Amino acid sequence: MPGALWFDPLQNNMDWTKTLQQFRPSIIISGWLTPPIPAHTPDLRFVCHVAGSVRRHVPRALLERGVVVGNWGDTVAEVVAEGALSMILASLRRLQYFGDLMHRQQGWQWAPAGTKSLYDRKVGIHGFGTVVHRLLPLLKPFRCSVRIFTAGVPDSWYAEHGAERAGSLEQLFEWADVVVEAEALTATNRGIIGETLLRRMRPEGVFVNIARGALVDEPALAKAAKEGGLRVALDVFQEEPLPPDSPLRDLPEVVLTPHVAGPTEDRAHLCGEWAIENLKRNLRGEPIRSPVTVAIYDRST
C-alpha cells in the first residue's frame, strides 16, 4: 500500500495501533505527540523522529530488530548547551534578582552586588551525552576546570574533551562551584539528586538542570536551596507544566524556563531540514546522519 498517511494524535477518532496495522508504513515521521509505536509494526524500517528523545515513542525492540531510528541529532545539542550556559551566567550574575529589583520594583542597588563570574570556576557535570560535548567548548574561553561524573562512557572521552572524571557524584557536588545536570534519565537514577547530595554543594553554588526533572528530588532541592543559599536554574521539572504551587517558584533567586533550552524557535527549521536530509538518505539506501543506536538510546534523556 503506497502513499502517505497523516495521523493526528489530537484527533480521537483514529486508532493508532489499528491504523499502523492497516497502513503498514515503512517509514514513520514522528514528533512529541506521536503515541508509542508498537514493537510488532511489521514493515517498518525507519523512524524519523523530528524531536530529541525517542524512548517514549520507539520501543528498544524495534532498534534491536534493525529498524533505523533518527532524531534531530546535533542540530539541537549545541542549542541546549547554549541554554545551559545562559542559565549558568544568569545565576552567577543574578539577572533574575536584578530583573525583579529594577524592572518590577523600580529599585537600584550599589555594591555589594553578589555578582560572580564564570572565569576560572570549577564546573561539575553529571552526564556526558551530546549536549555536554557541545557545552565544553562554550566553557573553554572561561578557563573553567571541568569534572564529569557519569556511567558507561568510554575512558578516552575525558581526555578527548578536556575534562576530568569525578570519583563519585558526591565528590562532584562537593568540588564544584557550578553543577550542571545533564544525565540521561533511567530506571535506576530517578530522584538521584537528593538532599544529601545537594547539601554537599557550597553556599551560593549554582545548580542547573537542562536534562530531566525526574532526576531531581524537587522538594529536597527547594529546601536545600533555601537553607544552603544555592542559586538554582531549572528548565525541566518532574511535572510539566510546573504546578503553580511548586516550592521551586518561591526560591529567592531561581532562574526558571518552561522546558525551552532547545531547540530555540529560530532554529526549529533546522530540525526539519535535518529530517528531510535523513529521509532522502534512507530512501536512497544510505546511512542516515547521527542514527540513534542502542547505546545512544540507553543514554538518552
Place this chain on the structure above:
Amino acid sequence: MPGALWFDPLQNNMDWTKTLQQFRPSIIISGWLTPPIPAHTPDLRFVCHVAGSVRRHVPRALLERGVVVGNWGDTVAEVVAEGALSMILASLRRLQYFGDLMHRQQGWQWAPAGTKSLYDRKVGIHGFGTVVHRLLPLLKPFRCSVRIFTAGVPDSWYAEHGAERAGSLEQLFEWADVVVEAEALTATNRGIIGETLLRRMRPEGVFVNIARGALVDEPALAKAAKEGGLRVALDVFQEEPLPPDSPLRDLPEVVLTPHVAGPTEDRAHLCGEWAIENLKRNLRGEPIRSPVTVAIYDRST
C-alpha cells in the same frame, strides 16, 4: 615628606587640593570616589587607579607631563565582556520574561516560546576597546559574524581579531541581529544612539549597552524598543541610580542590571592584586602593566 596619607572623600573636613599641595604625594592610589587630581600636583609621578576609567580623576595634562597612570587593566575587561554575553543570551532566551511568568506569576508557556539562539547570528559592535577584544573569543564558539564600527583604531585590529569593519553606524544597526554598545563616551558622541539609528534595527533585534548610558538617547530607546519590538539589555544609564520612573523600566522584556557588568564581586580582589603589583613595579622603577597611555585615555569609557 615621607609616609602615607589617607584621604577619605566622604569626610568633608579635608580640602583635597590643599591636602595635595601640603602633602605633595609622588604616588596617588585612587578609586571611584577620588576627586579630580589637579593638573599642577607637582611631585606626582604615578596614579594607581583601582578602578576602570581614569578620565574623571586624572586630567590629560598629567599624562602629557609623563605621570604614569594605571588602572585595573585586563582583570576587568574580560568580566565586562562576560557580562555582555550574559545579557545577549538572557535577551535571546527571554529569561526576564520567563522569570516573570514562572517565578512571579505561577505561569507556564508551551511553544511558541519566542526563544532565539546566538549560533550563526550577526553581531554588530560599536566600539573596539579591551572589552571588545575579550568579547570576541566568547562569541567565537557560536560562529557569529562580527562587524565593528568605531573611530581611530588601527586597521590591523580587524583582521587580527577576526572581525569585519562596518561601513557606518547606520549599516551596523541595519545589519546586526545583536548590537553591543561598547564605545568610549567622548565629547562628540553623547546621545549618538538615537531614534533614527535604533529604528534601523530589525524587529526582535537585541540591543545591549555595557559601556556608558550617555551614549544613548534613552527616551528614544524606550520608544523604539516598544514600537519596534526590540529586546533591550542595559547595565548602564544616563543617570545612575536609574530614576524610578524611567520608561526603560517598563519595557516588556528588558534585562536591567545596576552597572554591575564588571568587576564581579568574587573577582574584585584581583583588581587589588593588580594594583599592588603595579605599585611594586613603579617603586622598583619598572614599567607598570597595561599603563593608560594618552591613546587609551582618549578611547576609554
